[in-house]
Amino acid sequence: MVRRRAGALLPIEERILAAGIEFGRAGEEFHGFALAAAMADGQDGRGLTAHGTLYKALGRLADQGLLTSRWEDAEVAASEGRPRRRLYRVTGVGEVALRRAAGATPAHRSLGTAPA
Amino acid sequence: MTARAAREPLTSAVLAWCDWYTRGLPDDVASQRRDELASDLHDHRTDARLRGEPGGRHARAVTVRAILGAPADLSWRSYQLRIARSARRQEENMSATSSRDGRTTVAYVLGGVVAAWSAVVAVGLLYNLVAPDRNDQDRVWGASIGLVAVVCLGLAVWSVTALTRHPRAAGASLAVASVVTTVWMTWFLWLAAVGALVAAFFVVYAVRSSRAPREAVLA
Structure with a gap:
């Protein structure tokens, strides 16, 4: 795993939390692909975040308590004819961490356009 | 070959890669990563179909996502192995x-x-x-x-x-x-x-x- 200062967020983690908070404002949980699509939308034609990068970062944020996750009910997924999704939500701690990180972020690196 | 027929082997290839880098990890960790990736691949394919994206373009996008994520997959594997080893000890x-x-x-x-x-x-x-x-x-x-x-x-x-x-x-x-x-x-x-x-x-x-x-x- 990446070694860094305690409490510091990587750019991709900031983007995940920022996008996740938007989902939360809409009253929604989010899953991996929806998150990748939402992050790609704000990035001037950049592609979707790579699988490994995305799920590693999600796991790291969940381990730190910045996200919570749960597996979708298998019956719901089956009724829609797709694999079940892992659904995430940004926690209060995650929101605070993002605010803190945004406060420490240089002005030229806004949350929506930070590089991966 | 239709676009859909071309996509299925790609999904299988990405999941085979996932099976390879999750080998030897605790069953729950490996199966959760595989399920999450399978869901992503399915949602990506469905999204491409709904947007009328050409099959070749979608295949390229999935390939790029898989290849660019490979170093992170390997480092994640190494981290999970360390956790499993530490738990065993x-x-x-x-x-x-x-x-x-x-x-x-x-x-x-x-x-x-x-x-x-x-x-x-x-x-x-x-x-x-x-x-x-x-x-x-x-x-x-x-x-x-x-x-x-x-x-x-x-x-x-x-x-x-x-x-x-x-x-x-x-x-x-x-x-x-x-x-x-x-x-x-x-x-x-x-x-x-x-x-x-x-x-x-x-x-x-x-x-x-x-x-x-x-x-x-x-x-």
């Missing part, structure tokens, strides 16, 4: 500690028995000094072995109190005490045999206890 240590605790309990009980037996032998033999019906030879023999038994009693009492602090010395002392207070009882061979068994236990206890700190450090 912790489990082994707990099991070793529990076995050590059991050994220590037995050592306390047997140490108490050796101390009590030493006291019985000391009192019994020293009685020869004051008993009116003993001859001089009995008195000398009783006094000398009795004094040795008193020393053994002292050793045993010290050892029981020092079992956890100085397990090696205490184990060795109790082994000596149990042999010395029983080995001369040639008319009670079974007692001498019990003494030898108890001594063997304390020798093993002393040896294993002296290894324990090194094992703990290595873990």
Whole structure:
């Protein structure tokens, strides 16, 4: 795993939390692909975040308590004819961490356009 | 070949890569990563279809996502292996500690028995000094072995109190005490045999206890 200062967020983690908070404002949980699509939308034609990068970062944020996750009910997924999704939500701690990180972020690196 | 037919092998290839880098990981960790990736691939395919994206473009996007994510997959694997190894070591240590605790309990009980037996032998033999019906030879023999038994009693009492602090010395002392207070009882061979068994236990206890700190450090 990446070694860094305690409490510091990587750019991709900031983007995940920022996008996740938007989902939360809409009253929604989010899953991996929806998150990748939402992050790609704000990035001037950049592609979707790579699988490994995305799920590693999600796991790291969940381990730190910045996200919570749960597996979708298998019956719901089956009724829609797709694999079940892992659904995430940004926690209060995650929101605070993002605010803190945004406060420490240089002005030229806004949350929506930070590089991966 | 239709666009859809071209996409299915790609999904299989990405999942095969996932199976490769999750091999040897705990089942729940591996299956969760696989399920999450399978869901992503499905949602990506469905999204491309709904947006009328050409099959080739979608295939390229999935390939790029898989390839660019490979270093992160491998580093995630390495992290998960470290966690699994650490959990396994912790489990082994707990099991070793529990076995050590059991050994220590037995050592306390047997140490108490050796101390009590030493006291019985000391009192019994020293009685020869004051008993009116003993001859001089009995008195000398009783006094000398009795004094040795008193020393053994002292050793045993010290050892029981020092079992956890100085397990090696205490184990060795109790082994000596149990042999010395029983080995001369040639008319009670079974007692001498019990003494030898108890001594063997304390020798093993002393040896294993002296290894324990090194094992703990290595873990």
